[in-house]
Amino acid sequence: MGPAEVLLLGLAALLAWAWLRRRRRARGLPPGPTPWPVLGNFGFALLPPRLRRGSWLHRRAAGADAAVGPPRLLAGLAREYGSVFSFSLGPHLVVVLNDFRSVRQALVQQAAVFSDRPRMPLVSLVTKEKGEPGLGPRGPPRPPASLRPRAGRLPSAPQDPREQQRRRSRVAVAVHGIVFAHYGPVWRQQRKFSHSTLRHFGLGKLSLEPKIIEEFKYVKEEMQKHGAVPFSPFPIVSKAVSNIICSLCFGQRFDYNDTEFKKMLDLMSRALEICLNTQLLLVNICSWLYYLPFGPFKELRQIEKDITTFLKKIIKDHRESLDVENPRDFIDMYLLHMEEERKSNSDSSFNEDYLFYIIGDLFFAGTDTTTNSLLWCLLYMSLNPEVQEKVHEEIERVIGPDRAPSLTDKAQMPYTEATIMEVQRLTVVVPLSIPHMTSETTVLQGYTIPKGTVVLPNLWSVHRDPAIWEEPDEFHPNRFLDDQGQLVKKEAFIPFGIGKRVCMGEQLAKMELFLMFASLIQSFKFALPKDSETPLLTGRYGLTLAPHPFNVIISKR
Numbered sequence: 056m057g058p059a060e061v062l063l064l065g066l067a068a069l070l071a072w073a074w075l076r077r078r079r080r081a082r083g084l085p086p087g088p089t090p091w092p093v094l095g096n097f098g099f100a101l102l103p104p105r106l107r108r109g110s111w112l113h114r115r116a117a118g119a120d121a122a123v124g125p126p127r128l129l130a131g132l133a134r135e136y137g138s139v140f141s142f143s144l145g146p147h148l149v150v151v152l153n154d155f156r157s158v159r160q161a162l163v164q165q166a167a168v169f170s171d172r173p174r175m176p177l178v179s180l181v182t183k184e185k186g187e188p189g190l191g192p193r194g195p196p197r198p199p200a201s202l203r204p205r206a207g208r209l210p211s212a213p214q215d216p217r218e219q220q221r222r223r224s225r226v227a228v229a230v231h232g233i234v235f236a237h238y239g240p241v242w243r244q245q246r247k248f249s250h251s252t253l254r255h256f257g258l259g260k261l262s263l264e265p266k267i268i269e270e271f272k273y274v275k276e277e278m279q280k281h282g283a284v285p286f287s288p289f290p291i292v293s294k295a296v297s298n299i300i301c302s303l304c305f306g307q308r309f310d311y312n313d314t315e316f317k318k319m320l321d322l323m324s325r326a327l328e329i330c331l332n333t334q335l336l337l338v339n340i341c342s343w344l345y346y347l348p349f350g351p352f353k354e355l356r357q358i359e360k361d362i363t364t365f366l367k368k369i370i371k372d373h374r375e376s377l378d379v380e381n382p383r384d385f386i387d388m389y390l391l392h393m394e395e396e397r398k399s400n401s402d403s404s405f406n407e408d409y410l411f412y413i414i415g416d417l418f419f420a421g422t423d424t425t426t427n428s429l430l431w432c433l434l435y436m437s438l439n440p441e442v443q444e445k446v447h448e449e450i451e452r453v454i455g456p457d458r459a460p461s462l463t464d465k466a467q468m469p470y471t472e473a474t475i476m477e478v479q480r481l482t483v484v485v486p487l488s489i490p491h492m493t494s495e496t497t498v499l500q501g502y503t504i505p506k507g508t509v510v511l512p513n514l515w516s517v518h519r520d521p522a523i524w525e526e527p528d529e530f531h532p533n534r535f536l537d538d539q540g541q542l543v544k545k546e547a548f549i550p551f552g553i554g555k556r557v558c559m560g561e562q563l564a565k566m567e568l569f570l571m572f573a574s575l576i577q578s579f580k581f582a583l584p585k586d587s588e589t590p591l592l593t594g595r596y597g598l599t600l601a602p603h604p605f606n607v608i609i610s611k612r
């Protein structure tokens with residue numbers, strides 16, 4: 056290419072950029088960095104990591120600090136563009152809400168418009184969504200035959216051809232589970248059923264307490280094995296939290312040494328970590344990348360296959376051993392409900408494909424979130440021994456050294472609760488919530504938000520807003536207590552989100568956090584090994600915010 060062509064190309068790019076900038080302003084969209092044609096603001100993700108650090112996002116929001124995660128970067132951009140700003144991910148407009156006012160206005164006051172989920176190609180590919188009419192791409196494009204993996208059939212292909220036909224027509228609606236389901240009747244039915252079934256098995260109620268307390272016995276045993284030697288609490292906590300979901304869904308817990316169980320947990324945690332890998336995010340711009348036979352693309356496909364095999368085997372075993380009179384767990388209840396619905400409603404959304412994705416949702420949404428919250432609690436207690444002592448004093452006073460903690464103790468333990476809340480405020484394990492999407496064009500704080508806009512509620516920046524929280528970066532459990540030491544509710548404390556899509560497992564998570572945390576501090580004193588470096592408190596950002604690996608030393612109380 057000669058100098059004249061280069062100059063012409065440069066000029067054309069500059070004109071396109073200026074045109075896009077003017078068009079954005081004319082449409083009344085929230086302010087934000089001007090996108091480039093096709094690639095939007097994330098073209099830099101195609102660059103090698105060294106050059107990526109010089110991109111607009113890193114330069115403008117956080118200097119050259121590559122350890123800064125997306126929620127912090129976005130909060131940094133809010134200082135430049137305002138608390139409601141936008142950017143483009145390929146052809147998709149993304150609006151970020153960085154303060155409590157805008158999050159509440161969108162997710163609560165305009166819930167009917169802001170409660171859909173985006174049709175992100177990456178999610179559609181993983182959940183095998185079939186095309187459906189409406190906004191966004193009609194399901195993922197099919198890859199070339201040479202790249203197409205041999206997808207396993209969904210479970211329980213029925214023998215009866217009429218049933219097969221009926222099932223095909225149902226699947227054509229969209230199979231999404233709950234987390235990524237579109238806001239509408241199918242999501243409503245599935246969420247309502249799942250929530251009430253989990254409640255039936257004790258979610259948020261005293262009847263689940265013995266299971267959590269029993270699980271803690273294994274935690275204690277495992278931790279004691281380490282004696283005075285430093286160890287990582289990650290695997291123990293994650294297996295315990297996962298086993299509680301297993302008890303609810305499968306009616307069984309797994310031994311901590313069960314190799315298949317261990318493998319599944321590693322795969323889930325890896326999937327959450329890599330699905331925000333910038334190369335994988337590009338699948339949302341160019342879906343075909345998903346089928347590339349190398350790198351994170353190949354890894355994610357393999358993870359999806361392994362998890363599918365694991366969960367489908369469990370569903371199959373349940374179907375074969377189902378006792379209509381004695382449903383043992385969530386899967387049995389779902390299979391029975393499915394059968395009932397099949398008799399009375401040929402268009403029912405209840406089918407085994409949906410069950411599979413719901414179970415997957417409960418694992419993905421319920422394991423990493425609660426595990427990371429508990430790990431953060433242990434890390435903050437190790438770093439703040441005086442707070443740990445105060446929590447322990449309260450436990451001694453209300454429960455004593457031997458009796459297992461109970462939910463009925465919670466009302467008398469405001470300091471323990473305030474400590475858990477302060478850890479959750481600072482660490483926000485789902486910092487950007489789960490993306491929402493507008494189902495209609497609307498106006499938010501004077502800006503036009505077109506139909507189909509992806510909306511990211513930045514819970515991290517809501518929890519660090521200096522206009523709401525005094526010394527927002529400091530760890531002060533007392534901020535959740537009044538002068539009498541009683542717990543005070545803060546409306547801007549929203550680790551579980553707000554509005555119609557608020558976390559479905561909130562009661563379960565709160566139960567687990569309280570009972571496990573109180574049991575841990577009742578049994579052990581936690582400290583960091585003497586010669587260890589203080590772990591960074593910024594966390595590792597996947598879909599959830601996990602603490603950087605750390606070891607603890609325990610001493611028996």
Ligand code: HEM
Binds near residue numbers: 556560
């Ligand atoms: C400390 C633990 C947890 C935290 C911080 C947390 C946080 C969240 C957040 C922020 C959302 C997104 C809300 C939104 O889209 O606006 C969410 C959604 C969800 N969570 Fe949790 N979660 C936790 C534990 C759990 C557990 C234990 C379960 C399962 C039993 C669960 C199941 C779900 C489901 C199914 C959704 C999707 C709801 C929907 O789209 O309708 N979560 N959670």
